[in-house]
Amino acid sequence: MHPITKAIRTQVPRTNEMEHSSPLFLTSSFCFDNAEDMRAAFADETDDNIYSRFSNPNVQEFVDRICALEGAEAGYATASGMSAVFASFMALLKSGDHLLSCNAIFGSTHTVVTKILPKYGIEYTYVEAGNVSSWEKAIRPNTKMIYLETPTNPGLDIIDLEEVASLARKHNLILNVDNCFATPVGQRPLELGADLVVHSATKWIDGQGRVLGGVIAGRKDLIKDIYLFCRSTGPALSAFNAWILSKSLETLDVRMERHAINAHQLAKALEHHPKITWLKYPFLASHPHHRIALKQMKNGGGILCFELAGGLESGRKFLDSLQLLSLTANLGDSRSIASHPASTTHAKLSEQERLAVNITPGLIRISAGLEYADDLLQDILQALEKC
Ligand SMILES: Cc1ncc(COP(=O)(O)O)c(C=O)c1O
Numbered sequence: 001m002h003p004i005t006k007a008i009r010t011q012v013p014r015t016n017e018m019e020h021s022s023p024l025f026l027t028s029s030f031c032f033d034n035a036e037d038m039r040a041a042f043a044d045e046t047d048d049n050i051y052s053r054f055s056n057p058n059v060q061e062f063v064d065r066i067c068a069l070e071g072a073e074a075g076y077a078t079a080s081g082m083s084a085v086f087a088s089f090m091a092l093l094k095s096g097d098h099l100l101s102c103n104a105i106f107g108s109t110h111t112v113v114t115k116i117l118p119k120y121g122i123e124y125t126y127v128e129a130g131n132v133s134s135w136e137k138a139i140r141p142n143t144k145m146i147y148l149e150t151p152t153n154p155g156l157d158i159i160d161l162e163e164v165a166s167l168a169r170k171h172n173l174i175l176n177v178d179n180c181f182a183t184p185v186g187q188r189p190l191e192l193g194a195d196l197v198v199h200s201a202t203k204w205i206d207g208q209g210r211v212l213g214g215v216i217a218g219r220k221d222l223i224k225d226i227y228l229f230c231r232s233t234g235p236a237l238s239a240f241n242a243w244i245l246s247k248s249l250e251t252l253d254v255r256m257e258r259h260a261i262n263a264h265q266l267a268k269a270l271e272h273h274p275k276i277t278w279l280k281y282p283f284l285a286s287h288p289h290h291r292i293a294l295k296q297m298k299n300g301g302g303i304l305c306f307e308l309a310g311g312l313e314s315g316r317k318f319l320d321s322l323q324l325l326s327l328t329a330n331l332g333d334s335r336s337i338a339s340h341p342a343s344t345t346h347a348k349l350s351e352q353e354r355l356a357v358n359i360t361p362g363l364i365r366i367s368a369g370l371e372y373a374d375d376l377l378q379d380i381l382q383a384l385e386k387c
Pocket of ligand 1: 083106149178
């Protein structure tokens with residue numbers, strides 16, 4: 001069965017009510033008929049639900065669907081993308097270990113890697129996203145994991161997953177990939193040799209800007225350690241959010257197709273605009289990693305980014321001039337969103353620090369929604385005229 005069919009048809013067992021859509025199991029805990037059944041569940045001799053911090057039918061349905069889409073052996077869902085990222089580090093790394101990551105990663109992940117992990121004795125080295133052949137030099141005897149995003153947020157660098165996977169295999173490292181931008185219907189890192197994928201389900205998986213969620217999927221032995229860490233530390237996904245996110249997975253493939261068509265159309269129309277210094281979209285031939293994108297992605301995804309010739313002040317003017325696109329701290333919504341990292345998410349960093357993580361002064365990120373592309377283009381063009 002195709003993974004998309006399998007994901008759409010994977011469902012919580014039907015109750016006596018004979019419902020078609022999955023019911024919502026809003027319960028903190030689950031009952032047992034007798035002491036022996038309860039003992040067996042606590043002894044891990046059965047898979048019975050005990051407590052919703054450990055497992056819940058809605059959460060399990062969401063995880064099973066993600067596993068079908070990613071081709072994963074197992075998974076665990078968390079309350080947000082960041083709790084998925086954090087759990088994958090804390091469950092699998094210990095004091096004295098070394099993490100290899102990229103200088104191009106999401107801002108909160110950057111904070112975790114550079115400020116929080118060192119407090120627990122976990123060292124890190126950043127390597128350049130665009131130059132995988134230089135990564136081997138940074139591997140140390142205590143390196144345990146490679147963590148990367150592809151495409152990266154917000155710079156849209158594409159990293160060759162097969163190349164990194166063969167490096168990880170050679171040095172016996174865990175390859176952990178944030179697959180948030182491409183989504184499981186646009187890219188399958190596990191098939192290309194990764195051991196784990198993490199997602200912010202808050203983005204394209206929800207796709208309508210309603211709830212937070214995260215998920216980790218991959219090798220069963222690694223997921224078991226992540227599950228044991230989460231079961232005791234408590235970043236569980238709520239049943240309600242899981243119910244929302246699971247239903248959203250039924251439409252993810254068709255939604256992503258349309259998001260990608262819109263983003264590609266905008267990228268083509270804006271690429272040579274005089275107020276834009278450069279524009280990146282993975283499926284444009286001008287993208288520096290276009291060849292890799294074609295090899296590992298089904299489409300170019302829903303995000304494009306560009307640099308405004310006028311720098312920081314132009315970025316602010318651009319946001320102020322938009323009439324249709326939303327100014328909001330999210331991406332992956334049915335409604336298009338524009339953001340200017342230098343004056344918002346990364347404003348607290350010095351210019352030097354921003355450049356070190358590839359945030360240039362006039363960088364604009366567009367998350368293409370499901371509106372008509374021409375309407376989006378007209379809005380962006382009139383805003384460009386004013387900056
Ligand atoms: C690539 C990437 N990873 C992780 C996260 C964190 O996800 P959440 O906001 O759901 O915690 C984000 C959020 O924007 C993201 O873009």
